[in-house]
Amino acid sequence: MKKMKKKYNVVIIGAGVAGITSAIYLKRANISCCIIEKEMLGGQINKTSVIENYPGIVSINGTDLSLTLMKQLETLEIPVFYENVLEVKDVGFQVKKVMTKNNQYECSGIIIATGRRPRGLSLSFEEELTGRGISYCAFCDGMLYKEKKVAVIGGGNSAFEEAIYLSNLAKEVYLIHYKDTFKADSYLIKKAKQSKNIKIKTLCEVMEYKKSKENYLTGLTIINKKTNKKQNLSVDGCFLYIGHVPNTEMFASLDILNEKNYIKVDKSMRTKYHLVYATGDVIEKELYQIVTAVSEGAIAATTLMKDRVLYEEK
Template identity: 35%
Template sequence: MEKAIVLYGADWCPDCRRAKSYLDSNNINYQFIDVDLDKEATEKVEAINNGKRIIPTVIINKNTYTNPNNAVLASVLGINPQGQLILFGADWCPDCRRAKSYLDDNLINYQFIDVDQHEWATDQVEAINNGKRIIPTIILNGTPYTNPNNAKLKELLNIDADKEHKVYDSIIIGGGAAGLTTAIYAQRDRFNTLILERKNIGGNAFLTEKIENYPGFNEISGPKLMERMENQAKTYGAEIKTGEEVSNIEKKGELFEITTIMGTYLAKTVVLSTGSTYRKLGIPNESDLIGSGVHFCATCDGAFYRNKEVVVIGGGNSALEEGIFLAGFCKKVKIINRSAQFKASKTYIEKLETIDNIEIYTDNTPVKFTKNDKNLFKGIVVKDNTTKEEKEITADGAFIFVGLIPNTKSFKEIVNLNEKGFITTQNLAETSVKGIFAAGDCREGAIAQVAAATGEGVLASYGIRDFLK
């Protein structure tokens, strides 16, 4: 059988790590191609995605999926709690249609492989059936079954078996520093916890190339620190599921029912630690160029601009930190700040003065991004706040760091939010709903620092302890 699954990605990419983790945990064989190391792979990804470098891009039996979530992977690969189900068949085959209909009716995922389209599939069917082309041929967890009827499928998949939900003491939504710390402390109190994370563990801290202000470390990479927190949470017994995007939280008696794209979960308490995402500028051409010249993470996308010129927009700690990082391998970094003075700490401002390949444009407001004759990124037009004159600053790419937006849109009908969308809390991280707590960057008054997020996780764990008493 040919290598039917190819995953184009990079080690720093959160969704790539999430997809790889899901495939690995379900024993799915795939070929991983790092676009940072393979120029042809980068060009292929751009060709597939209309010029944009979107990863992960996954090819399964010649079908392309751009950044598929775990539910999509489960559907196309036939991943179920009972195991992986592959159905070799053809559209004209009556028994294949019957089997597919039965599986669909019972919400069973299956990977359908059309033997008319893949020669290797026909060969495999013949090998299983002693030279005969019998379809449907079904493989469940590596064991083949030739044209099983519905009763056999029911038996094999335990379709009518009663399903009991495990009840967790606490379900933590979000696997950043706050969520991981909550789990560590709750598990030490002998409360069983489950972390549901929509991407990969670590949140924004995972995307930070270097952390220099976390107690106990003069310097540590974001991924390494988050990996240590994750391992510690698992050591104490926390369960972690990635690729789980929560769509609803509902109170059912004394419990909370949490619905995700993959299923439902029950808990006595809930902790919202969903963090935040990067704020956009809201200027013309920004949306069109995101992923193709406009970016929000230097650690993620900076490697694409080695020995090239980039623009950094913003004046806070994140903007200067990422600008300094980019200056280490870019030909030139042009920092644009709307205000006359930077808001960043003095440490970062002083570092700027020591770096020769950084240009500073203060008191300039971004007006619009510009495109070249090939409709690709060209530069940015800014307006001088004093003279009101506009000028274009050209570059090969741009990185935006102008603040964060809380990831709380899904909870606006569940808990109280302030006018900016942050979750309001009191006392031990308690929200407006008893039994639901909030910690980290999604909470009103939070400080967007890893050390602060861990402290909030501790506070939330004490709230869980107090509530469950």
């Protein structure tokens, strides 16, 4: 099938907060742009139960923030196309091409804002039990485990925040971490320790998932790294918060990835290619938060405005 051609000055790949911020800055400077998004507008914020660290907003859940962002894009008449970007071609040329299954987007500038996804434990049955007990999003799936037993794996802010969220729904929450120290903020650790139904198990690793004949998670086997003692935990849900993998497979041929597969950029968000930028969680950085993603989205767009000799739309 022949691909449809669409032309914009700038194509933004990914409609998370970083990509959306770039689009807002570009459109307000009268530069035509579109966003291509493969799943859900808002990206990772849709998986967040509550956001309480964004200035000016006391507390908001991720879905409500996404709806506000959607309204803002509609008001600015920024098109969002729901497609999976498979490849980017001709990055070194004036007219660059962003390829999806059915379309070819031609543009002079590209902002990559494809974010990252949660990492799994790479144990047997993990894929088939995802959505059948294994989850990466307490906010999305927590209600399924009302009055049931669940485990949360991890030791950072996300693990603690979501364990606390789940403790208001589930009967019991095991928080399992392979170290005896945590990366999470101290106030979250304190709150989790004060909770009556959160049981923290440190120095423990998950060895296997147990499942029913019907292919639902029924439990975990964990091992204490200090004592080497194994323990079977019967749980209906297991929420994984053990790190992330950048969404960069489709850029593998471009020579812009570092050894961890994040996109390499300078401090102004430029990649090595003229008018190709990366922003938000897809770059390697100190802090993966909404405030940093929106800040980088704004920097990428304003750098592009300075660098550009745009390919005019016909």
